[in-house]
Amino acid sequence: MGKVATVKDVALLAGVSVATVSRVVNSTCVVRRQTADAVFAAAKSLGFRPNLMGRNLRSTHTRTIGVMLPMLNHPVFAECLQGIETAAQENNHVVAVSSSGYRPESEERSSEVLLQQRVDGLILTVADAACSPVLDKLDAEGIPYVLVFNQVAAGTNSSTYTRPSVCVDNLLAARDLVKYLIEIGHTDIHMVAGQFRQSDRSRQRFAGYRDAMNDAGLVWRAPLELPFNTADTRGELKDLLQAKNRPTALFCSNDQLAMTVIRDLYLLGLRVPEDVSVVGFDGVQVGQWMTPALTTMMQPTADIGRIAVDHLLQIIAGERNTVPALLPHTLREGGTAQRYVSQVSPSNLKRKLQ
């Protein structure tokens, strides 16, 4: 573990000054061909590896992008992270990552760790973009950032958006999805959601559900809010399906939830979509591996990551007109939602659930 070579060592061996070494390594200005060759040769023979600490301390930027996400082992965030990482590599940037574990209270610490590294900017998802001490801090300090998945203000009027973000329009997307359920004959549609506190997206999707129901003159219900990582949702589902206003279709606020619900319905002896239709939201790849495949509203997750990098680099470069990007959502029809033609009588369903 001998000491590692520095510009000084390279300069000495190549018979030039450290400044020249720096110039050659960074190809920052014209040097004589012969000199450059000598430097490269020396660098190679010494196994020279520029120390980014030194460089970054001196320069005003670090070519590092900080990424703060609720979880890394979640299909949506993992795919987004991969998109970010790929785009960062293409732009010669490195990625420092920190997860906040879906705990709003640890967002502060997570972001601080990244800022101490003097990242050039941040790509992040917060629990609630409308009320976030972290975002306020970033704004106050003028630190470039781009939100992913968070939508600062929901709605169709894009002029109400303020903070830079890349996401789908959650309200519209949810509305379109519920509209689809209505179009295929469902009238009793309930929403199953994760904890609202942890996700403004969930709340926006609920608003979309409500709007779609209202638009169609149907009655919307309070959502069934489930704890984040519920191992077993059978109890809650049973209650829901035995209630008087029994749903024929369930709109789950994300795919993970939808898949859990489908499994638990199956364990309760109910068939999807024969007894109940279920749709998700996200469009994670694994949804296509199920049989039947999950009907869901797709977000272009990897694109969100890639585009966030583009936007962030523009903001870092001084661009100021950062229009939030609303990416298109697309319905992916699988087999978990089917046309409702009243083929399952409530009494029949009730018997199954006994």
Added chain:
Amino acid sequence: MGKVATVKDVALLAGVSVATVSRVVNSTCVVRRQTADAVFAAAKSLGFRPNLMGRNLRSTHTRTIGVMLPMLNHPVFAECLQGIETAAQENNHVVAVSSSGYRPESEERSSEVLLQQRVDGLILTVADAACSPVLDKLDAEGIPYVLVFNQVAAGTNSSTYTRPSVCVDNLLAARDLVKYLIEIGHTDIHMVAGQFRQSDRSRQRFAGYRDAMNDAGLVWRAPLELPFNTADTRGELKDLLQAKNRPTALFCSNDQLAMTVIRDLYLLGLRVPEDVSVVGFDGVQVGQWMTPALTTMMQPTADIGRIAVDHLLQIIAGERNTVPALLPHTLREGGTAQRYVSQVSPSNLKRKLQ
């Protein structure tokens, strides 16, 4: 975007020297209570955020762990990364991440980027641990690292392992899994694998399959090797199932593959497990959401990440007796493999496939 406060600013405001500020911030040695309070107050009022570049340049370590994985949007690696990140946070370390995209040739570049950041050590998965220029480099330069998932030498004799790693014994685990299939009556078992070039794990699992077949006096077959991200495996599967030595059970080298295969069998009109049994390897969470749930050999994926951090920190601290950790694998019985009692006649199956 005013200039950010430095130790100098804090020192000035607190009326002490920069050395004292450093001492207080790092609680590195005893300072008078009163002095410390003054420094904290000044730091707080200035919004002081220590610059890790400065600190790391001066110190010999950076408290940064480099992570290089084939992909980040893959359930296994994503969960491992989450485990790493959590453990790193607990130990006051930060994580820099880089994906090699399953391309052996880009491992060199990915690792170099991390090393330029002067990470204290690396946690990584390479395409082939037995033949890896990157690992050779790390060894030569004495840079601490811990492999995850890679197993340097397969087999039961733990004395043959050389490089520090955390993983399950792929050969043994695969053997146990195939043994299980044999125990429930299968004799015609084929293996479906991803590209061997990209994964030494796949090759080791194949060896386990072969051993189990040999041990039982059964005939093993060459594996069906599928390209990594095959959208559609129907063609290959059809050929396989129409062949003379038709398998009654398929051992897939990972869960992702297993789920794709199950879906495609379904599309071909075949039922799992009624017509063919299928098992996977990894134990990803989504496998439990399928109906029937995937029968698979579980790796303790998140633990692998956590333990890798522990080992790496020990190696960084100078520990030299780094016994590779072989973590236990456990069979998770789902519903995709069932006892084989010859209830499906080959001719019947053949008809289905027409």
Added chain:
DNA sequence: GTGAAAGCGCTAACAA
């Protein structure tokens, strides 16, 4: 218990 000063590796003025 605290301060002064050197220096980590690098880049960017400024000279030559």
Added chain:
DNA sequence: TTGTTAGCGCTTTCAC
């Protein structure tokens, strides 16, 4: 075209 030199922000001797 190249060299000299002054720091970037921090920690760490070595004095006091």
